[in-house]
Amino acid sequence: MILKLNSKFIFLYAFALFIIAAVYGFLIRWNFTFPVGSFPYKNILQSHSHVAFLGWGYLAVIGVILKLFTSVKLQKHQLYKFCFLIIYTTATGMLISFPIGGYKVFSIVLLSVFGIATYVVSFKILKDIKEQSVATKLVKFGxxxxxxxxxxxxxIAVVMVTQGKTDLYYNTIYFYLHFLYNGFFVFALFGILFKLIENEGIQISKKTQNAFFVYLNSACIPAYALSILWSDVHVIFYVIGFAASILQLISLLYLLNILKLIFKNNRWNFILRILLKFSVIAYALKIIIQVFSSFPYFVEKSLALKPYFIIGYLHLFTLAFMSALLFFILNQLKIFNFYKFSKVGIYVFLCTVFCTELLFFIQGFLLLLKLNPLPHYNLWVLFFSGLLVMSLVVIFIQQFKRSKLEN
Structure with a gap:
């Protein structure tokens, strides 16, 4: 049965949505390079982002949480199966509703039903997780x-009806993105990572783990201030944002100490080490960028060069951190297998993400310094976007090589 939660279906389905989101990203880049007059840019962009986060990100993360933190017996509960059927259906519907109609009635209904189903799953998981550890605390707070x-x-629906697209409208969107990015994904992914470390039998000081959790958690809510500095806010928000970014930086130092010990005491293969190091470096860069983003000068320049710095930051999180770490986790759990060609796919994926990030930030800095921009910039980004799609397709196909989809 495809709704069996300990099967590969949930993860292959989530990964298929990731590929489609990447295809939408490629189409957006194609339009930048070879403009099409009737291209529904905003609609495709909305589908691209929603499917990437709610399809690939949410489904893969919540599936791993169920597998790692709940018993097989609890996973078989009919409530999970019913809710995941709704999640699959609504996530698939968004692939169609956004490109055709944008953020209108049908898409809003799908998002609302998706949200209600995830509420039920969330409360059920919180009830079903029994163990007590730092990994569990991270997952629960996620x-x-x-x-x-x-x-x-x-x-946001109320704001649109009563005020339209004002500062409050955009700050509400940033509220959603901040607590989804820096809340759910960061906390849940590190909770999963710590659980895998426990399962490997690697002993990490609980004091160090707790310190990481405390600093990270203390920073999460005040760090929302960094997301609203673009609007006309009091100087106190800059102070709060800077203090939150420093707390995140301290938590990063504890994380690096933990990872340093992990790399000394495991036998992970080369590709797993590369994936973990790549994701952690991306996460560290994210934290450093947030420190700089608490200063008015960088806020102003980031807004002026949004297609480069802000888009680069979003892709740094989504691809370099979240996706690379998910590949590591799924391989560790033997959900995804990296054979000969899928290893090539992973390396190509990492190379394309790295090159695309370089293009985003180099182009941004060249324009910031009023220097000549990179020649054929859009064409290069389009090339690497296509390469990214190809790498994901290779990885996906290889998952069927030696083990068929479980029923």
Whole structure:
């Protein structure tokens, strides 16, 4: 049965959505390079982002949480199966509704039903997780932050009706993105990573783990201030944002100490080490960028060069950190297998992400310094976007090589 939660279906389905989101990204880049007059840019962009986060990101992360933190017996509960059927259906519907109609009635209905189903799953998971550890605390707070972020999806409809697309409208969107990114994904992914470390039998100081959790958690809510500095806010928000970025930086130092010990005491193969190091470097860069983003000068320049710095930051998180770490996790759990060609796919994926990030930020800095921009910039980004899609397709196909989809 395809709704069996300990099967590969949930992860292959999530990965298929990731590929489609990447295809939408490629189409957007194609339009930048070879403009098409009737191209529905905003609609495709909305589908691209929603499917990447709610399809690939949410489904893969929540599937791993169920597999690692709940018993097989609890996973078989009919409530999970029913809710995941709704999630699959609504996520698939968004692939069609956004490109055709954008953020209109049908898409809003799908998002609302998706949200209600994830609420049920979230509360059920919180009830079913029994163990007590730092990994568990991270996962539970990740779910708390997901629930907090989702409040914005209900509030934004009220704002649109009463005020239109004002500063409050955009700050509500940033509220959603902040607690989804820096709340749910960051906390849940590191909770999963710590659980894998426990399962490997590697002993990490609970004091160090707790320090990482405390600093990270203390920073999460005030760090939202960094997301609203673009609007006309009081100077106190810059102070709060800077303090939150420093707390995140301290938590990063604890994380690096933990990872240093991990790399000394495991036998992971080369590709797993590369994936983990790549994702952690991306996460460290994200934290450093957030420190700089607490200063007015960098806020102003980032807004002026949004297609480069802000888009580069979003892709740094989504591809370099979240996706690379998910590949590591799924391989560690033997859900995804990296054979000969899929290893090539992983290396190509990492190379294309690295090159695309270089293009984004180099072009941004060249324009910031009023120097000549990179020649054929859009064409190069289009090339690497296509290469990214190809790498994902190779990885996906290889998952069927030695083990067929479980029933």
């Amino acid at each position: 779910i708390y932050y997901y629930l907090l972020s989702s409040l914005a999806t209900w509030f």
